[in-house]
Amino acid sequence: MSPSSEAPAVHLPTSAFTTLSHRCAGLGEAGIEALREAGYRAGAEVLATLGDAPAEILSEEFWVRLGAAFTRAGLGSVAFEPVSPVLGSVQWLGSVEAAGSQSGGKVESCHFAAGLLAGVLSRTAGRTVDVIEVRCSGGSAQPCWFLFGSVETLRGLRPRLGEVRDSIERIPPETVGR
């Protein structure tokens, strides 16, 4: 089970990437949209390195393979937890976008990361999967937390993001990095 393809890649120092992402995010909606779009494209490339991984985003094997691909790409580590039949959560430890961002505890701070997850999950599921970051690590030792589900499901969640973040803070991040 070797990787099916590797796209040409450029390896940036982490500081260069974080500077670029923070400057883009500071430009407002257009910059945020650009970060999500770039992340979405990167997600497709990460997915291509998985080879014949299962096309079922709720399977444990898919997340083990995806976590290994993230680590290989220097993206940190991810762990999946189901929340409900229509909602999943991802704890992302070491999102380089969060480093030095002063975003600890905030919602929707790692835009590239959210786009990347949306790209991976949408392509795998064969339908649009939306992703929202509900708690950002701000570069601390804690993970960033993302929720994913259908566009309709997450649209219903958006008005309550602060409430969701507060409930997530009570869950220990014990599943990250396994």
Ligand SMILES: [Zn+2]
């Ligand atoms: Zn974050």
